[in-house]
Amino acid sequence: MGTINPIAEIIEMAHKKGAAVLVDGAQSCSHIKPDLQALDVDFYVTSAHKMCGPTGVGMLFGKEEWLNKLPPYQGGGEMIAEVTFAKTTYAGLPHKFEAGTPNIAGGIAFGAAIDYLNSIGFNEIDAHEHELLKYATEQLTTIEGLKIYGTGVDKTSVISFNIEGIHPYDIGTIVDKLGIAVRTGHHCAQPIMDYYKIPGTVRASFAFYNTKEEVDTLVKAVKKAKKMLT
Amino acid sequence: MTIQEIQNDLIDEFSMFDDWMERYEYMIELGKSLPLIDEELKTEDKLIKGCQSRVWLNAEIKDDKVVFTADSDAVITKGIIAILIRAFSNQKPEDIIEADTKFIDEIGLKEHLSPTRANGLVSMVKQLKLYAVAYQAQLKN
Numbered sequence: 001m002g003t004i005n006p007i008a009e010i011i012e013m014a015h016k017k018g019a020a021v022l023v024d025g026a027q028s029c030s031h032i033k034p035d036l037q038a039l040d041v042d043f044y045v046t047s048a049h050k051m052c053g054p055t056g057v058g059m060l061f062g063k064e065e066w067l068n069k070l071p072p073y074q075g076g077g078e079m080i081a082e083v084t085f086a087k088t089t090y091a092g093l094p095h096k097f098e099a100g101t102p103n104i105a106g107g108i109a110f111g112a113a114i115d116y117l118n119s120i121g122f123n124e125i126d127a128h129e130h131e132l133l134k135y136a137t138e139q140l141t142t143i144e145g146l147k148i149y150g151t152g153v154d155k156t157s158v159i160s161f162n163i164e165g166i167h168p169y170d171i172g173t174i175v176d177k178l179g180i181a182v183r184t185g186h187h188c189a190q191p192i193m194d195y196y197k198i199p200g201t202v203r204a205s206f207a208f209y210n211t212k213e214e215v216d217t218l219v220k221a222v223k224k225a226k227k228m229l230t
Numbered sequence: 231m232t233i234q235e236i237q238n239d240l241i242d243e244f245s246m247f248d249d250w251m252e253r254y255e256y257m258i259e260l261g262k263s264l265p266l267i268d269e270e271l272k273t274e275d276k277l278i279k280g281c282q283s284r285v286w287l288n289a290e291i292k293d294d295k296v297v298f299t300a301d302s303d304a305v306i307t308k309g310i311i312a313i314l315i316r317a318f319s320n321q322k323p324e325d326i327i328e329a330d331t332k333f334i335d336e337i338g339l340k341e342h343l344s345p346t347r348a349n350g351l352v353s354m355v356k357q358l359k360l361y362a363v364a365y366q367a368q369l370k371n
Contacts, residue, residue: 167304169283169347174306176344177250185282199283199303228255229305 001150001192002133002158004032011041020066026050026058030207031129031156033122042066048106053113057106060097067093076100125208129157132206132215139219143226149201157206160187163222166229168202174225175202180218233325236317237333244337253338257309264312265319267299280353282346283307287354289361295320296365298358310339311354318358323369326362331355 011021022043025034029046036044044061048054062070072079072090076099081089090096117125136159140146145164162168172184185200186193193200204218231239247253267276267288276286283304290297298319302308317333318326334340334355340348 167283167307169304170306173343173347174254177254228251228258 001152001160002155003150003152004028004154004156007041008039011039015040028156030117031126036061048110048113051110051113051117053110054106057103057110059110064093067097070097072096072099074099120208128208129206132210132212133157133159135212136204136206136215136218139215140222143219143223145226146222149196158203160201160203162198162201163226163229166226168198168200170229171202171222171225174228175218175221178217178221178224180204180214180221182218233317233321233329237329240313240317241333241336250338254306254309257313258305259309260312260316261302261305261308261310264301264308265297265299265315267301271299272301278350278353278357280350282350285311285350285354287311287357287361289358289365291365291369294322294369296323296326296362298361307350310351313337313339314354314358318362323362323366327359327366 007021007023011023014021020042022045023034023039023041025044025046027050028034030051034041034044041061042063043066045058047058049056074097079091079095079097079099081091083089133155137148140159140161141148143163147162147164149160149162150158163171168184172182175182183203183205187201187203202222206215244253244256247256267286271288272286276288278285278287283302285300285302285307287298287300290299296319298315300308300311300315302311318329321329334351340351343351
């Protein structure tokens with residue numbers, strides 16, 4: 001739905017109650033650059049492939065005090081300091097959590113992807129994506145019977161929608177054939193689908209490399225799909 | 231008609247269209263002729279797993295032949311299951327089990343579907359054949 005949650009407030013409230021906070025930034029971090037120190041978050045995770053990086057590699061940030069407290073989740077080469085029959089001492093951070101041969105190529109490529117995003121600039125990315133979001137929202141809402149889910153003021157550049165009486169899957173299939181890739185289905189978020197009493201939605205996501213012309217193609221494709229399916 | 235003859239008919243019908251859009255329109259049309267499953271049979275156990283949209287499939291045996299009925303909440307999916315039912319319904323279990331499914335590729339059905347959706351199609355074929363296997367076992371006893 002793209003809603004930007006007030007994580008700074010959430011973290012502050014949680015900390016007051018003595019709870020640690022893990023933020024899953026997989027969806028947001030290609031759009032919003034997190035300031036981990038300012039957020040004072042305990043853990044932050046993200047996935048490289050959401051940031052133009054390779055698949056199968058991600059990142060876990062954790063406060064040093066937490067990481068020192070946590071036991072290793074896996075054993076293997078490079079993660080021990082000393083092993084005797086009496087006891088095993090683990091290597092320091094980050095080696096304790098990096099057993100065996102790491103995904104070296106994946107790590108290097110992930111770094112290159114982040115450098116690439118930084119070279120474009122997150123302010124520029126944000127400005128461009130918001131323009132696309134605003135334009136696409138305006139254009140899509142001209143289609144009769146189209147309903148957008150997630151209309152918060154503070155949102156990232158995704159639009160989840162349905163057209164009255166049409167299954168999202170059908171719209172997705174037609175739009176796909178017209179050259180536009182959208183996600184259809186419940187997006188692994190069945191509780192919210194149950195809340196709205198819908199089988200799923202069509203979701204268009206806009207990134208820094210998308211253009212207004214592509215938004216036009218999307219709108220045209222959705223109109224065509226509506227015509228075919230009603 | 232044998233399964234092979236029906237499949238050949240389907241290939242002929244779909245080859246008349248120049249572009250995929252017309253094929254989809256025809257598919258949606260075929261969906262309207264789908265022999266519908268009874269509303270009370272639209273239960274969890276009749277749902278085909280692995281489909282993005284919901285597809286219910288039922289099979290009954292009549293005169294030693296398997297008769298399929300189905301429904302879906304998405305119209306393109308309804309078209310796809312209608313095509314499959316036209317090819318496999320009202321046939322002997324052993325013929326359904328042995329029938330090949332190359333016509334699906336020849337119609338170009340799979341190449342026009344995304345991988346998740348193509349997997350759904352494979353699940354449908356598997357379920358049709360599983361019903362045939364079950365009825366063949368029942369008839370032998």
